[in-house]
Amino acid sequence: MRLILVVTALLLALIPIPQSTSADIVFKNGNVYTVDSKAERAQAIAVTKDRIVFVGSNADAQKFVGSKTRVVDLKGATVLPGFTDAHQHLSGVGFREMTLNLEDATSLQDFLAKVKARVDQTKPGAWVTGRGWIETHWKPPVFPTRSDLDSVAPNNPVILTRADGHGSVANSAALNLGGIDKNTPNPFGGEISKDKQSGEPNGMLLDTAQGLVRRRIPPTSPEEAERAVVLGVKRNIELGWTQVQDAGGSYNDVELFKKLYTEGKIKLRIYKAVHGPGPSATRLLNEGAIIGAFDNRFTFRTIKVVSDGALGSRGAALLGPYSDKEDTSGFLTVKAEDLRPMLVDALRKGIQVETHAIGDRANRFILDEYEAAFKAVPTAERKVADPRWRVEHAQIVNPEDIPRFAKLGVIPSMQPSHAIGDLHFAPRRVGIPRLKGSYAWVSLIKSGVVIAGGSDAPVERGEPMIEFYAAVARKDQKGFSGEGWHPEEAVSRADALKMFTLWPAYAAFEEKLRGSIEVGKLADLTILSADIMMIPAPEILKTRCVMTVINGEIVYEGS
Numbered sequence: 001m002r003l004i005l006v007v008t009a010l011l012l013a014l015i016p017i018p019q020s021t022s023a024d025i026v027f028k029n030g031n032v033y034t035v036d037s038k039a040e041r042a043q044a045i046a047v048t049k050d051r052i053v054f055v056g057s058n059a060d061a062q063k064f065v066g067s068k069t070r071v072v073d074l075k076g077a078t079v080l081p082g083f084t085d086a087h088q089h090l091s092g093v094g095f096r097e098m099t100l101n102l103e104d105a106t107s108l109q110d111f112l113a114k115v116k117a118r119v120d121q122t123k124p125g126a127w128v129t130g131r132g133w134i135e136t137h138w139k140p141p142v143f144p145t146r147s148d149l150d151s152v153a154p155n156n157p158v159i160l161t162r163a164d165g166h167g168s169v170a171n172s173a174a175l176n177l178g179g180i181d182k183n184t185p186n187p188f189g190g191e192i193s194k195d196k197q198s199g200e201p202n203g204m205l206l207d208t209a210q211g212l213v214r215r216r217i218p219p220t221s222p223e224e225a226e227r228a229v230v231l232g233v234k235r236n237i238e239l240g241w242t243q244v245q246d247a248g249g250s251y252n253d254v255e256l257f258k259k260l261y262t263e264g265k266i267k268l269r270i271y272k273a274v275h276g277p278g279p280s281a282t283r284l285l286n287e288g289a290i291i292g293a294f295d296n297r298f299t300f301r302t303i304k305v306v307s308d309g310a311l312g313s314r315g316a317a318l319l320g321p322y323s324d325k326e327d328t329s330g331f332l333t334v335k336a337e338d339l340r341p342m343l344v345d346a347l348r349k350g351i352q353v354e355t356h357a358i359g360d361r362a363n364r365f366i367l368d369e370y371e372a373a374f375k376a377v378p379t380a381e382r383k384v385a386d387p388r389w390r391v392e393h394a395q396i397v398n399p400e401d402i403p404r405f406a407k408l409g410v411i412p413s414m415q416p417s418h419a420i421g422d423l424h425f426a427p428r429r430v431g432i433p434r435l436k437g438s439y440a441w442v443s444l445i446k447s448g449v450v451i452a453g454g455s456d457a458p459v460e461r462g463e464p465m466i467e468f469y470a471a472v473a474r475k476d477q478k479g480f481s482g483e484g485w486h487p488e489e490a491v492s493r494a495d496a497l498k499m500f501t502l503w504p505a506y507a508a509f510e511e512k513l514r515g516s517i518e519v520g521k522l523a524d525l526t527i528l529s530a531d532i533m534m535i536p537a538p539e540i541l542k543t544r545c546v547m548t549v550i551n552g553e554i555v556y557e558g559s
């Protein structure tokens, strides 16, 4: 008898005292897609502090409503797990906001009108810089020139970078400051475009040639760098991103992010990488990762490697020559002997590696290098057994290499908007046969991997609705797709949703913490004006973010 009493007392001690069930916020009347296979749809979500405490029906949510609970009537809005941009350059997005943002210039006239408006607000002699223009939709689709810019900016130096960062147009004042005239030779790795008749520079500077002018621009101040991050975060939150995975940079970013979190100036989650091989990567390997700092908002555990260039400028490393320029097959931008010791060290120390690889040669190269490192460091000698290394872009992959991602446990991190922008020139660059294996989302998913979906902003616009549309439509924003563009590689809506929620969480070792709407997970929600799982694809582009929730806090509410 006494034993029974003791046992009963012990058992009672193990049962937690029932807590008050009232939640901080109850969202009701939502059209909820949970990305939880056990219960895919719901109407209501209750949140206490940073966690989801209930997912289910409006009626059952009622018991979480107490006197202090904020009840948010969503009036049928669509609720998704908080969206993640698995590949973005956060400061670059902010600087695009601070300088002249030309991403929506629809024609040369429109572009020049935007430049003129900015010049009119700028003191004579002061620099005007900007980024984001893409001429491929202009009529005709040709680069702007120095004389175009001179007509609206006679007294200010102006340099405006194309969206992909691989070219800029400068006016005469900027070219003069850069010391560029008809006699200036091309620098290594770059080109000063010149008029065929006069031999004078026409204003376009490609790759490293941009540096001749850029180094004359006064350097960024710490205040400007801080403002860029704050503005980038603001834009991301308003678009519905709850985490960005910042693809590269240095310890300067790490220190700045820590400062801004400490001061309460940013609330977006950031999953950070720094470039390597080099001093930042070495420091990360020595000092170790930062995981889940600032209430799970900040994690820093990744080295970003760049293994080739871009397809637009024919810098992507291909296995064979470019179809529209037979004398080149692009180039690798990292040496195996520099990479190998770092990969082995990273594996031992539990540091993730993500590598930019666009061309099929770069993709094969990095899969080979990853495979060699995995063989060199057996699981027992690794700090993290399943290292979840990633390939950023994985754009042109030889079909033979597609199954290797799953076999090696390597995650492709891909940006659907690249495919719908590149479809205007990629068929010329690589030829129709090589398009099999290019932007091959469905083939990769079928092979057994998850794809971490991202935008690569500011290379692309960085809008979740453009990325989601691109993934499911695989057509440009006007509905066009060309010959050989493999429509069967367009993903299902269910998979597209995972590409921006659960799968990038997995690619960040956070699938138990976030990425779906489940009890116990962090309360990150992206709430939209329309049901992107049901509406016709073109309407996805008109869909707006109406509310963003990060860590249980409503950080953005649209009008």
Ligand SMILES: [Zn+2]
Pocket (backbone or CB within 6 Å): 087, 088, 089, 247, 456, 459
């Ligand atoms: Zn990038």
